[in-house]
Each structure stands twice: as structure tokens, then as C-alpha cells.
Amino acid sequence: MAKMAVMEGSHAIAEAARVCRPSVVSAYPITPQTHIVEDLSAMIANGELTNCEYVRTESEFSAASVIQGAQAAGVRTFSATSSQGAVLMYEVLFSIAGMRLPCVLAMANRAVSSPINIWNDHQDAISARDNGWIQLWAEDNQEAADMIIQAYKIAEDHRVTLPVMVNFDGFQVTHLYEPVEVYDQKMVDEFLPPYDPLFKLDPKDPVTMGALAQPEYYTEARYMVHAAQITAKPIIEDVAREFGRKFGRFKGGLIDTYKMEGAEVALVAMGSILGTMKDAVDEMRSAGIPVGIVKIRTYRPFPVEALRAALKGVKVVCVLDRNISLGMEGAVFVETKAALYNASESPTMLGFIIGLGGRDITVRDIKGIVDKGYKKIGGERVSELEWYQLDRNILPEGI
Amino acid sequence: MAEKMRLTIGLVTKPGTTMQYHTGGWRTYRAVINQEKCIGCRRCADSCPDGAPFECAHDGKKKKFCVNYDYCKGCGICAYECPVDAIDMAVEEK
Numbered sequence: 001m002a003k004m005a006v007m008e009g010s011h012a013i014a015e016a017a018r019v020c021r022p023s024v025v026s027a028y029p030i031t032p033q034t035h036i037v038e039d040l041s042a043m044i045a046n047g048e049l050t051n052c053e054y055v056r057t058e059s060e061f062s063a064a065s066v067i068q069g070a071q072a073a074g075v076r077t078f079s080a081t082s083s084q085g086a087v088l089m090y091e092v093l094f095s096i097a098g099m100r101l102p103c104v105l106a107m108a109n110r111a112v113s114s115p116i117n118i119w120n121d122h123q124d125a126i127s128a129r130d131n132g133w134i135q136l137w138a139e140d141n142q143e144a145a146d147m148i149i150q151a152y153k154i155a156e157d158h159r160v161t162l163p164v165m166v167n168f169d170g171f172q173v174t175h176l177y178e179p180v181e182v183y184d185q186k187m188v189d190e191f192l193p194p195y196d197p198l199f200k201l202d203p204k205d206p207v208t209m210g211a212l213a214q215p216e217y218y219t220e221a222r223y224m225v226h227a228a229q230i231t232a233k234p235i236i237e238d239v240a241r242e243f244g245r246k247f248g249r250f251k252g253g254l255i256d257t258y259k260m261e262g263a264e265v266a267l268v269a270m271g272s273i274l275g276t277m278k279d280a281v282d283e284m285r286s287a288g289i290p291v292g293i294v295k296i297r298t299y300r301p302f303p304v305e306a307l308r309a310a311l312k313g314v315k316v317v318c319v320l321d322r323n324i325s326l327g328m329e330g331a332v333f334v335e336t337k338a339a340l341y342n343a344s345e346s347p348t349m350l351g352f353i354i355g356l357g358g359r360d361i362t363v364r365d366i367k368g369i370v371d372k373g374y375k376k377i378g379g380e381r382v383s384e385l386e387w388y389q390l391d392r393n394i395l396p397e398g399i
Numbered sequence: 400m401a402e403k404m405r406l407t408i409g410l411v412t413k414p415g416t417t418m419q420y421h422t423g424g425w426r427t428y429r430a431v432i433n434q435e436k437c438i439g440c441r442r443c444a445d446s447c448p449d450g451a452p453f454e455c456a457h458d459g460k461k462k463k464f465c466v467n468y469d470y471c472k473g474c475g476i477c478a479y480e481c482p483v484d485a486i487d488m489a490v491e492e493k
Contacts, residue, residue, distance in 0.1 A: 100409030161408060199411040208414045220406055 002248075003182040009141040009173040012180040013080070013106050013166075014039035016148035018049045019188040020104075023075035026055045026066035028085065034108045034174040036080035060085035064092035064105075071101040072209055074200030076152065079103075082170055083110035086124040090131065096163050097132025097225060099210050100198070102155030103163040104148065105133075109271065109322075110170035111357040119358020120170040122271060125299075126323040126331045132225045134164040134232055135300040137270040141178040143251050144168035146243060149183075153192055153239045160232045161198050162225070167299075171358065172272035181247070191246050229301040236298050254303035256295040257310050259285055263292030265373035266311055266347075268336055269320040270296045273354075273361055277320075280366035291370050296332060304339040311340060314347045316373040322355045329353075329385045348376055351385040359389055421469040422449065428473035428488040430466050436485035437464060443477035443486060452477055 007015070014036045017025070025044070027037035043049040053070075057063045060081055067077035081089055086107060096103050107125050111117040125135060136151060138144035144166065151164035168174065199207060213221045237253030244250025258274075259281055260266065267277055274295050284291050294310045296303065311317055317340075321330020328334060333351030340346045352369050355361045369388060376382045430452070432443070439461035443452040449472060455465035478486040 098409075100411075198408060206414045208412050209409065211410050211412060211415070213410060216403060217406065217410075221410055224406065224408065 002184070004179045005182050006177050007141065007180040008035065009144060009168065009176050009178070010035035010108075011039050012141045012145040012178075013148055013168070013174075014043065015180075015183060016145035017078045017104075017106070018043050019183045019185055020078070020149055020152050020192060021049075021076065021194075022052055022078040024053050024055060024067065024070035024077045026057055026063040026070075026077070026079045028057045028060045028063040030060055030085040030088075033082055033085065034080060034170070036106055036108070036174075040078070060088040061092060064089040064096070067103045067105070068092055068096050068099070068101060071096070071103050071197075072099070072201050074195075074197040074202070076156075076195040077103050078106070080106035080108065082108040083112055083118070083124050086128065087112060090128060093128060093133060093163070093165075094131040095210065098221070100161045100225070100228070101163060102152075102161055102195075104151045104155055105163065105165045106144075106148065107165050107167045108170040108174045109167050117357040118170075120172055120272075120322070121356045121358070122167070122321075122323040123356075125165060125167045126325075128165070129300055129331065132162065132229070133300065134160075134162050134229065134236070135298070136164060136166050136236075137297055137299055138166065138168040138173065139251070139272060139274040139295065141173055141176065142180050142249065144173050145180060145183075146247065146249055146251075149188060149192060150236075150239050150243050152195075153243075154232060154236055156195055157232075157235055157239075158196075158198050160228055160235055162228050162232065167271070169272040181249075187246060191243065233298075233301050233303070233305075236301075252295065252297045254296075254298040254301075254306045255310060256297055258293040258295065260292035260294065260310060260314075262290050264315045264377065265289075265291045265370050266294055266314040266317050267291065267320060267366070267369070268294045268296065268307075268311075268317060268332065269322075270299060270332060271322060273320060273322065276361055276363060277366050280363040280370070283363065284367065284370060289370070289374075291373075299332070302335055302339065307336060307339050308343045311347060312343075312345060316348045316350060316376050318350045318352060318369050318373045320352050320354050320369065324353050324356065333385070349384070350376060350382060352388045353386070353390075354388045356389075365389065417470065423451075423467075423469045423471050426468075426471060426473035426491050428475065429468060429491050430471055430473065430475070430477050431487045431489050432464055432466060433485045433487065434463065436483050437461075438483055438485075439463065440482060442480050442482060446476050446480040447471075448474065448476065
């Protein structure tokens with residue numbers, strides 16, 4: 001039996017990063033940050049993480065630039081970010097992916113200003129969806145930590161060679177204490193071999209990285225990143241299964257399903273909300289209501305085929321978005337609809353904006369959303385998109 | 400248009416070098432040295448941002464300068480600097 005410990009999510013993620021033996025960790029603990037890089041600095045100072053350079057930078061832009069440079073020099077790197085800090089990293093994140101540097105970044109998902117709000121939602125990562133990074137989304141402390149280890153294996157696979165962002169909810173994961181398995185270094189070393197870069201900066205054998213591509217080459221350069229994302233789909237599945245065999249925990253590759261047998265209404269979501277959703281579904285299943293869950297575990301590459309298969313035969317799909325593409329709908333809703341639009345059978349789709357800026361989501365909220373799905377099945381008018389928790393009483397008059 | 404090169408992952412390539420890439424193709428005007436007027440002072444070679452003029456011969460009395468047209472971009476600095484107006488900027492004709 002593996003050794004368990006009650007750990008804060010941030011500490012569990014720092015532990016996972018430690019056993020992956022990064023050579024460079026960059027940190028700019030801007031507010032809002034988490035304890036992840038703080039814990040890693042203590043591990044290095046205490047000699048628990050050796051042969052690792054901890055670089056304190058003057059901004060999150062620099063923190064991203066440091067892992068970019070170090071990864072280009074041929075070593076494994078780690079950094080963590082969140083919210084405003086992540087937004088400041090965006091320019092560098094595009095560059096890291098375009099240069100095919102397999103960095104791993106821990107992203108504690110939080111709202112983005114304005115208004116200032118340090119609490120959880122998914123806007124920081126969703127607004128970074130087009131930059132070429134693979135995005136994995138964890139549900140709890142254990143999965144977030146396990147995902148860090150899997151992320152290195154996926155990123156560094158020579159068929160992929162793309163950076164991976166590991167997403168987990170700010171506060172709901174980062175500041176929550178849960179039982180987490182303590183990693184055995186030997187097992188992690190067996191699972192994750194030392195980093196073998198496809199290319200690196202070396203004065204003895206100089207190369208150019210991040211070159212200019214004129215119009216006759218740029219399309220092909222972008223296509224290669226897209227092709228690597230598509231190639232990564234089965235590799236993400238394989239790595240998750242291999243991790244499952246080695247460590248005894250498998251929570252899905254691209255997606256995971258929960259009680260989808262004979263489901264009439266399916267809920268689709270990402271992140272820590274899955275725990276609440278499972279409680280709600282358990283209660284509804286006990287009451288004889290056939291409702292199930294599809295969890296999106298990999299948001300980039302988007303699991304089009306897996307979603308089509310999982311949602312086949314469902315009458316109504318309710319997508320819960322902890323983000324909003326202002327002027328349209330939630331990003332997961334838009335993309336799930338797009339994935340199913342040309343499928344042979346396409347269920348009715350309803351979108352719900354929920355849990356923005358740290359607003360709690362309860363079992364009652366989830367049941368209310370399922371009720372909307374059943375109203376739709378019953379032929380009642382239900383709007384395609386609903387800001388589910390919107391309190392119209394506090395809006396200015398006329399809105 | 401030269402044949403397109405085959406791309407690599409991340410566009411990682413051998414470092415760029417003007418040994419292979421000839422910037423003279425950007426030129427609209429070409430520097431032409433009038434050898435009758437030239438006094439061999441070397442000011443054209445020293446003032447050129449690309450080192451295009453170079454000492455190509457010595458007749459025993461003075462140095463002779465030629466222009467490497469693989470790199471002359473036609474900026475005209477040499478013509479401006481020449482103390483005896485020995486350099487003409489001639490329109491490049493294809």
C-alpha cells in the first residue's frame with residue numbers, strides 16, 4: 001500500500017514537480033500566486049531537490065522567458081502561474097509552442113481583471129487556448145499532481161515535442177487539503193526517463209531557433225504545431241494508461257465518463273466542479289433520473305472524436321462553462337457544439353455560464369441545470385445559453 | 400525564386416550566414432568605381448556597412464578597389480565618402 005499524506009494541492013503539485021527532477025525552476029510569485037514555487041524554493045534550499053537552479057525573475061514575462069531559454073539549452077524546466085501573471089506570460093507562451101520547447105507549466109486557474117478578483121474560474125487558460133500548448137485539466141489534488149508527471153512524458157515525446165499546461169482550479173485545488181499519495185522517486189524515474197531533447201543550443205554545434213518564417217513558410221510552420229497537437233491525442237491516452245498501470249490511478253486520457261449508461265441528459269465540464277457534479281448525479285441516479293457526466297480532461301487537443309462517441313444517443317447535453325467568451329458563449333460549449341455539429345446524431349445542446357470569479361457551485365445548481373435539460377426534452381422553451389447564477393436584482397436598471 | 404527548403408521541427412536550422420545568403424539582391428543602385436579617378440585611399444572599403452569594396456589588385460603605384468556585388472546593397476555611403484568622386488551609383492538593370 002502506497003504511503004498517503006494529507007497535502008495542500010499546491011504542495012502536492014510541487015512534490016510532483018520535484019520528483020520529475022527539473023533542472024531549472026523559474027518563479028515570480030505575483031499576486032495572485034500559489035504555494036507551488038514557494039514550496040519548490042524550500043525543497044531546493046533544504047537539499048530535497050538537487051541539481052536544480054531556482055531563478056527569481058522580475059516578472060511573469062521573465063519567468064516564462066527563463067524556462068523558454070533553459071529548455072532551449074536542453075534541460076527540463078518547471079514554473080507555475082495563475083490569472084494576471086499567466087496573461088503577462090501569453091506572448092512567451094506562443095513563442096515556446098512555436099519553437100517546440102516541451103516546457104511544463106502549472107496553471108492555477110483564476111479569474112482575470114477587471115474587476116480585480118483572485119478567485120477561481122477558467123478564463124486565464126481559456127484565453128490562452130490558441131497558443132499551441134497542450135492543455136490538461138485536473139479535477140482534484142491527486143489528479144493535478146499526477147498530471148504534472150504525465151505532462152513531462154507527453155511533452156518530451158519526440159512525436160509531440162510541445163509544451164503542456166496543467167490546469168487545476170485556484171483555491172478549490174491549490175489551497176485545499178486532501179489525502180494524496182506520496183511519490184516513490186524510483187517509480188517516477190522508471191516512468192519518466194531523463195529528458196532527451198530533440199534539439200538544443202550548444203556552442204559546439206550551433207543552431208538557430210525561433211527563426212523568421214516568410215509567408216511562403218509560415219503556414220507550414222503553424223500546420224506542424226497543429227499536426228503535433230493531433231498526433232498527441234493517442235499519446236495522451238497511452239501515457240495516462242501507462243501511468244495507471246504503474247501507479248494504480250487512471251482518470252481518463254482525453255475525456256472521462258461517469259454514469260453515462262443510458263443517460264438522457266449529459267453534463268460536460270472541466271475542473272474541480274466535477275466532484276460536485278458527481279455528488280449531484282449520484283443523488284439523481286438514486287432517484288431514477290438517467291443523467292451522466294463527460295469530463296473533458298484534455299482541452300487542447302480538443303477531443304472531438306471521444307466526445308462524439310461518449311455523447312452518442314444522449315438527448316440533451318448541458319455544458320457548464322467557468323469562462324465566457326464575451327459576446328458569444330462559454331468556450332467549452334462553443335467547441336462541444338462544433339465537435340458534434342457534423343456528427344451523424346447530434347443531441348440538443350444547452351450552455352450554462354457558472355462559477356465565475358469564485359462563485360460557489362452547489363449540488364442544487366447542478367440539479368437545476370439537469371432540470372433545464374429535462375424541460376428541453378419535454379418540449380418547453382429553454383434558452384440555448386443561460387448565465388445560470390446571474391442575479392438580475394443587482395444589475396443597473398435597464399440591463 | 401529559389402527552390403523552397405525543407406522545414407524542420409521548430410524550424411531549428413543551422414545558423415544563418417551571409418556566406419550563403421547574398422544580400423546584394425536587395426540593390427536598386429550599384430556602386431561603380433571609376434579606376435581612372437580612384438586614388439586607392441580605401442575610404443570606400445572602410446565606410447561600407449557590408450565591407451563590399453575590397454582591395455583587388457596593386458599595380459605597384461596604388462591599390463585597386465573592386466566591389467563585391469554579392470553584398471553591395473547600393474546604399475551610396477561609399478560614393479558620398481569618396482574624396483575624389485570616383486564612385487558612381489548606377490541604376491541596377493536586370
